[in-house]
Amino acid sequence: MMKQRLASSSPMQFFPLQTSQIMLLVILATLPAMLVATWFFGYGVILNVLFATLVGVLCEATISRIRGRSVRATLADNSCLVTAVLFGMTIPPGTSWWLIVMGMVFAIALVKHAYGGLGQNTFNPAMAGYLFLLLAYPLDMTSWHLPAAAMNFNSASSPLGWQGFLQSLGCLFPFLPLLGDSLTVDGLAMATPLIESKLAAGNAIKAALEEGTGLFARSSETGWELINFAWLLGGLFLLVTRLISWHIPLSMIASTLIMSLLYYSPSAVAVLGTPYLHLFGSATMMGAFFIATDPVSAATGSRAKIAYGIIIGVSLYSIRVWGSYLDAVAIAVLFGNFCAPLLDRLLAPRKYGHPGLFSKLLGDITTGKSSP
Amino acid sequence: MIRQAFSDLFERLGSTSRRGIRPATLRESSLRSRIMPTPIPRELILSLQHYPDTSAKDVSSMKPCVEVGEWVAKYQLIAREKGPNATRLHAPTSGTVQAIEEIPPAVNGQRARLAIRLLTDTDERELPLEPPSDYRSLAPEQMIQLIEDAGICGMGGAGFPTATKVRDALEKGVKTLIINGVECEPYISCDEALIRERADLTVQGAELLQAACLADDCVIVIDNAMPAARQALKEKLQGSAIKLQVVRRRYPAGDERQLVKAVCRREVPNDGHPTDIGVLVQNIGTAVAVYEAIVHAKPCISRIVTLTGSALLTPKNFDAPIGTPVQHLLNLCGVNENQHEFTIRGGSMMGQYLMDQAAPIEKTTNCIIASNNAEIPEREAEQACIRCGYCEQACPAQLQPQRLLASIRNEEWQDTVELGLDDCIECGACAVVCPSRIPLVSYFRAGKEIHNEDHSAQRQSRHWQERFQFHQYRIKKNQEKARSAKVAAQSAGEEQGFSRDQARMEISAAVERVRRRREALARETGHGEEKS
Ligand code: SF4
Ligand code: SF4
Numbered sequence: 078m079m080k081q082r083l084a085s086s087s088p089m090q091f092f093p094l095q096t097s098q099i100m101l102l103v104i105l106a107t108l109p110a111m112l113v114a115t116w117f118f119g120y121g122v123i124l125n126v127l128f129a130t131l132v133g134v135l136c137e138a139t140i141s142r143i144r145g146r147s148v149r150a151t152l153a154d155n156s157c158l159v160t161a162v163l164f165g166m167t168i169p170p171g172t173s174w175w176l177i178v179m180g181m182v183f184a185i186a187l188v189k190h191a192y193g194g195l196g197q198n199t200f201n202p203a204m205a206g207y208l209f210l211l212l213a214y215p216l217d218m219t220s221w222h223l224p225a226a227a228m229n230f231n232s233a234s235s236p237l238g239w240q241g242f243l244q245s246l247g248c249l250f251p252f253l254p255l256l257g258d259s260l261t262v263d264g265l266a267m268a269t270p271l272i273e274s275k276l277a278a279g280n281a282i283k284a285a286l287e288e289g290t291g292l293f294a295r296s297s298e299t300g301w302e303l304i305n306f307a308w309l310l311g312g313l314f315l316l317v318t319r320l321i322s323w324h325i326p327l328s329m330i331a332s333t334l335i336m337s338l339l340y341y342s343p344s345a346v347a348v349l350g351t352p353y354l355h356l357f358g359s360a361t362m363m364g365a366f367f368i369a370t371d372p373v374s375a376a377t378g379s380r381a382k383i384a385y386g387i388i389i390g391v392s393l394y395s396i397r398v399w400g401s402y403l404d405a406v407a408i409a410v411l412f413g414n415f416c417a418p419l420l421d422r423l424l425a426p427r428k429y430g431h432p433g434l435f436s437k438l439l440g441d442i443t444t445g446k447s448s449p
Numbered sequence: 450m451i452r453q454a455f456s457d458l459f460e461r462l463g464s465t466s467r468r469g470i471r472p473a474t475l476r477e478s479s480l481r482s483r484i485m486p487t488p489i490p491r492e493l494i495l496s497l498q499h500y501p502d503t504s505a506k507d508v509s510s511m512k513p514c515v516e517v518g519e520w521v522a523k524y525q526l527i528a529r530e531k532g533p534n535a536t537r538l539h540a541p542t543s544g545t546v547q548a549i550e551e552i553p554p555a556v557n558g559q560r561a562r563l564a565i566r567l568l569t570d571t572d573e574r575e576l577p578l579e580p581p582s583d584y585r586s587l588a589p590e591q592m593i594q595l596i597e598d599a600g601i602c603g604m605g606g607a608g609f610p611t612a613t614k615v616r617d618a619l620e621k622g623v624k625t626l627i628i629n630g631v632e633c634e635p636y637i638s639c640d641e642a643l644i645r646e647r648a649d650l651t652v653q654g655a656e657l658l659q660a661a662c663l664a665d666d667c668v669i670v671i672d673n674a675m676p677a678a679r680q681a682l683k684e685k686l687q688g689s690a691i692k693l694q695v696v697r698r699r700y701p702a703g704d705e706r707q708l709v710k711a712v713c714r715r716e717v718p719n720d721g722h723p724t725d726i727g728v729l730v731q732n733i734g735t736a737v738a739v740y741e742a743i744v745h746a747k748p749c750i751s752r753i754v755t756l757t758g759s760a761l762l763t764p765k766n767f768d769a770p771i772g773t774p775v776q777h778l779l780n781l782c783g784v785n786e787n788q789h790e791f792t793i794r795g796g797s798m799m800g801q802y803l804m805d806q807a808a809p810i811e812k813t814t815n816c817i818i819a820s821n822n823a824e825i826p827e828r829e830a831e832q833a834c835i836r837c838g839y840c841e842q843a844c845p846a847q848l849q850p851q852r853l854l855a856s857i858r859n860e861e862w863q864d865t866v867e868l869g870l871d872d873c874i875e876c877g878a879c880a881v882v883c884p885s886r887i888p889l890v891s892y893f894r895a896g897k898e899i900h901n902e903d904h905s906a907q908r909q910s911r912h913w914q915e916r917f918q919f920h921q922y923r924i925k926k927n928q929e930k931a932r933s934a935k936v937a938a939q940s941a942g943e944e945q946g947f948s949r950d951q952a953r954m955e956i957s958a959a960v961e962r963v964r965r966r967r968e969a970l971a972r973e974t975g976h977g978e979e980k981s
Pocket of ligand 1: 850
């Protein structure tokens with residue numbers, strides 16, 4: 078005991094939270110959104126998350142074995158759980174199992190471990206996995222299979238009943254003999270959390286505007302509003318507990334807002350949307366608090382984080398409105414990931430006792446050399 | 450675990466200020482009783498190595514001027530400084546010199562050093578002191594001479610000779626004298642106790658220091674977690690030109706450079722000293738010692754030491770003679786043996802584990818913590834850096850520790866210099882907040898050392914435990930490169946394992962390497978013993 082101690086050195090006290098616990102708290106913060114989404118779409122959401130988690134853990138274990146690392150130590154950081162939860166929530170409920178397997182394996186094996194494991198990956202694994210699926214299987218990624226009850230909020234039965242559960246399970250594992258005549262599911266092409274109005278375009282926006290704050294009505298068009306507030310709630314929890322700093326969410330949301338205000342025109346709402354829709358009508362809150370703030374792939378310094386948030390916010394709006402991609406948040410975040418290392422370098426804090434950029438320039442002008 | 454995490458969350462709220470961190474204060478227990486005079490122990494061990502750390506090559510920085518078997522009186526000069534960066538030593542009490550010999554290292558990485566063992570007698574016969582007839586009319590140079598004669602060094606921890614520092618300030622001319630009463634380490638309360646009980650001496654010491662360096666202003670700085678000390682100082686400062694400033698408690702607010710920034714709103718240039726921008730910083734304890742030296746011509750023979758930790762029955766501050774064995778003070782506090790698992794010298798942020806309870810209190814020893822695993826748990830297993838940036842937010846030197854870490858691990862020395870490795874003050878704030886429990890400071894110390902060794906081959910091998918950690922990391926890296934299948938079976942716990950034999954091999958290899966380089970250098974240049 079004493080010998081062990083002697084080998085270590087100061088400091089001897091630490092702040093309480095460890096990486097593994099931080100990851101669990103992040104998952105805790107996703108709960109509100111998960112519950113609200115389940116309320117709207119049935120158990121498919123939770124099944125997605127659970128199945129993605131299972132696949133993620135298995136995949137992570139296998140790969141750390143192959144890489145000759147301790148499986149227990151790799152799993153202990155809980156980071157693959159966060160990836161799985163976020164990934165599971167971006168996939169449309171009612172997706173077949175193989176899609177989730179492909180996405181998670183891509184995320185864990187290629188995006189994370191091929192780059193060197195946790196802390197080394199340039200891109201956010203959940204987003205990269207999602208984007209991979211979107212590019213490879215655009216049709217499946219925009220098809221929603223929901224329990225009949227979730228489609229029609231006047232229906233007497235709730236998607237949260239036993240029937241709804243069987244239906245959702247049947248969608249995830251089509252080979253199970255669950256979907257019979259009595260258990261039908263409705264399928265429709267719809268925006269995923271991250272694929273905004275582009276597909277349903279004008280209609281969806283109009284419907285959203287007209288139905289407005291029928292917040293608790295099980296309508297797939299207005300559901301996003303409440304889900305976004307739930308993400309915001311979880312995000313505020315992360316902020317208050319200082320698990321994340323305010324820089325990225327604030328600068329990202331603010332720049333999205335400013336862009337949408339700048340281009341707002343009442344006559345072109347169907348194309349450009351409204352500022353409110355840009356913030357709460359799609360996946361902006363999830364992106365701002367849970368995806369862009371993924372520490373590994375984000376910028377680290379305060380100044381760099383602000384710039385990072387602005388880059389994501391501006392590209393988010395641009396891709397949404399002018400881009401031809403189906404998705405905005407995922408691509409905007411990956412674009413931000415590209416810039417993060419550079420931002421960290423360019424916007425590094427001024428070291429104590431070193432001249433800042435300004436006085437360096439000033440020194441150049443006045444003395445011909447940099448001031449001390 | 451979740452519950453634990455939750456309760457900790459609330460502790461975390463507001464726990465990081467803009468830079469630096471705010472660990473909980475743990476001073477209360479040791480401040481419950483007043484500063485206690487220490488009964489003279491049977492034996493005093495007076496180390497002749499002045500430096501608290503291990504950078505010195507020689508076994509001693511002082512030359513003894515007594516013989517073995519000689520009887521010495523209290524206040525008698527017993528050792529003189531060898532060079533300009535050391536101070537002299539006086540007998541804290543009367544007694545017989547029993548031996549002048551090497552003593553075992555007190556902390557990891559310390560090298561062998563010489564010490565005078567003084568067998569005390571109970572008479573406490575003292576040399577008559579010759580205080581100046583009117584200390585108020587002394588010239589600065591005379592005051593500095595008195596400080597030098599008293600053998601005073603910085604009592605905050607670094608132990609730089611005060612006379613040298615003040616003389617330098619006098620020559621360069623300073624505007625502001627800062628008396629540092631900020632205690633940012635969680636456990637240490639010696640400065641606060643000193644202010645509470647000897648506020649008048651503190652103020653007079655500050656005035657004398659100001660007169661000695663001819664500074665325009667003098668500011669005493671304390672932190673906002675010591676209301677009693679603040680009250681005491683306020684009373685004594687009435688009618689005085691000295692100002693009192695209270696800064697927010699945070700770690701490391703008491704660091705010299707941080708303090709200068711807080712008081713003067715200016716930063717010390719990275720390659721300079723506070724005196725370069727007209728500031729001199731002195732510790733509170735030093736100010737009191739200066740008062741004694743100038744007014745009473747009394748040499749520095751004792752200091753205030755905090756004894757604390759949950760293994761002690763009555764934690765308190767001692768006015769301990771230099772050379773008192775730690776064990777003696779522990780006994781005076783009463784040790785709960787069941788709970789005493791290890792001892793720390795210094796604070797929990799920058800201190801080191803004490804290897805030998807018989808090690809003496811030195812002029813720079815400010816705190817002893819007798820503790821156990823329940824109070825100070827061991828660092829948990831290291832995980833990968835997730836680039837969360839907490840360390841960057843905590844770093845008082847405004848560095849990017851996570852990038853520094855990466856560049857050291859990759860051994861890109863050019864990058865480490867640009868990222869400011871030399872600006873790191875080794876405060877450890879980054880390692881405290883790191884959720885992945887990466888021993889960042891250890892990497893930085895090791896990095897500095899390897900880098901310097903690579904460049905100058907003049908530095909001694911120090912902090913081998915950090916070298917060892919780095920060595921382990923290298924081994925791990927190489928193993929991974931080789932894709933050793935066996936490692937897979939190793940559990941996380943085993944990876945953290947530590948073998949003393951392995952460590953020893955590493956140290957001796959390092960020492961040997963340095964020795965060889967030194968020899969090579971000596972052959973080339975004809976003088977290898979150059980000072981670094
Ligand atoms: S605090 Fe630790 S995990 Fe976070 S960026 Fe710094 S070194 Fe990496
Ligand atoms: S140890 Fe160095 S890098 Fe870490 S916080 Fe302190 S000054 Fe910054």
